[in-house]
Amino acid sequence: DGGITQSPKYLFRKEGQNVTLSCEQNLNHDAMYWYRQDPGQGLRLIYYSQIVNDFQKGDIAEGYSVSREKKESFPLTVTSAQKNPTAFYLCASSKTGGAPNTGELFFGEGSRLTVL
Amino acid sequence: DAKTTQPNSMESNEEEPVHLPCNHSTISGTDYIHWYRQLPSQGPEYVIHGLTSNVNNRMASLAIAEDRKSSTLILHRATLRDAAVYYCILREVPGNQGGKLIFGQGTELSVKP
Numbered sequence: 001d002g003g004i005t006q007s008p009k010y011l012f013r014k015e016g017q018n019v020t021l022s023c024e025q026n027l028n029h030d031a032m033y034w035y036r037q038d039p040g041q042g043l044r045l046i047y048y049s050q051i052v053n054d055f056q057k058g059d060i061a062e063g064y065s066v067s068r069e070k071k072e073s074f075p076l077t078v079t080s081a082q083k084n085p086t087a088f089y090l091c092a093s094s095k096t097g098g099a100p101n102t103g104e105l106f107f108g109e110g111s112r113l114t115v116l
Numbered sequence: 117d118a119k120t121t122q123p124n125s126m127e128s129n130e131e132e133p134v135h136l137p138c139n140h141s142t143i144s145g146t147d148y149i150h151w152y153r154q155l156p157s158q159g160p161e162y163v164i165h166g167l168t169s170n171v172n173n174r175m176a177s178l179a180i181a182e183d184r185k186s187s188t189l190i191l192h193r194a195t196l197r198d199a200a201v202y203y204c205i206l207r208e209v210p211g212n213q214g215g216k217l218i219f220g221q222g223t224e225l226s227v228k229p
Contacts, residue, residue, distance in 0.1 A: 033216065042203065043160070043219035058216070090159050103148060103207050105217055107159030 002027045006091050006108035013078075013085070013115050021076045021111045023091035030096045032074035033105065036060060037088040046089075049074055050096055078113060086115045120204045125224045128194045136189040136223055138204030143184050148207045150217065151178065151189045153200040160203065160219075163189065199227045 004025045013019045025032065031050050035043040045058030049068040063082025068074055074093075078085045089112075092105040121139040128134040140149065148167050152160040164171055164178045166187070171178040177190040191198055201222040208216065 035219070042221045045216060045218065048216050059218075088157075092159070103150070103165065104162045105152070105160070107161070110157070110159055112157075 004091060004093055004106055004108035006089075006111050009109065009111060011111060011113050013113060015115055016080045018077055018079050019085075019113065021078070021089055021091075021113070023074045023076065023108060024072055025074075025093045025106070026072060027093055027106060028071070029093035029106070030071070031094045032068070033092045033094075034058075034064075034066065034074070034076045035090045035092065037090060037110075043090060046076065085113055088112050119218075120206060120220050122202075122204050122220060122223045124221065125226070128191075128198075128225060128227050130196060130227055130229050131193050134191040134194045134198070134225065134227075136191075136202050136204075136225065137186065138188070139186045140204070140206055141185045143206055146208070149178065149180060149184075149187050150205045150207050151176070152203045152205065152217075152219075153198075154203070154222070155200050163202070165207070194225075194227045196227050196229065199225055201225070 007022045033048040034046040036046055037043050044060050046064050047055055047066040049055035052071050055066050055068050065077045088110050090110045091108045094105045148165050150165040151163040153163055154160040164173055164176050166178045166180050179188045201224050203219050203222040205217045
């Protein structure tokens with residue numbers, strides 16, 4: 001079945017360590033996104049990519065890095081520079097282009113990162 | 117980015133209709149109105165979207181004001197599985213900054229049996 005797969009689902013990290021969250025999609029979507037969600041809050045955009053080898057910062061990119069070497073994959077690295085990394089991380093993808101594209105985003109099930 | 121305003125929470129009884137309001141007074145002519153919902157510890161799920169006309173699908177209906185400064189998501193018969201946080205979002209036309217979605221706080225809908 002087509003969809004988005006995020007791994008790991010749960011991750012614990014010590015302070016000062018970098019960690020990479022995986023996001024893979026087999027929907028043949030051009031655009032991919034990373035969001036962060038804190039308890040009781042809405043989603044905030046970290047990075048997004050419209051095409052392979054290109055990506056743009058979202059609203060809270062500091063302390064994070066991404067790469068887009070393949071259309072299917074958009075990994076997110078949470079670096080030690082991120083001051084408060086404990087959160088729920090969500091990856092999404094969508095088609096790009098004009099009508100009749102609905103612009104619907106498909107989300108993965110999320111990765112919950114806890115810094116000890 | 118144009119913003120949306122939603123009530124923080126709403127309550128409904130099971131099998132009754134639910135009207136979830138959203139204000140977006142600074143909407144631009146090319147912004148689509150999208151609705152997503154999120155169950156606890158899950159990723160958001162697309163519900164419906166529209167531009168100017170009212171829209172219906174198997175999940176819900178979307179009523180858009182004539183001036184497009186507000187919209188209402190309508191769940192025709194709420195079930196316990198509809199309890200979720202509902203997000204009203206304005207999406208830029210694809211091709212402009214990737215058509216990214218900017219999520220607000222959303223409305224937490226609770227459904228009573």
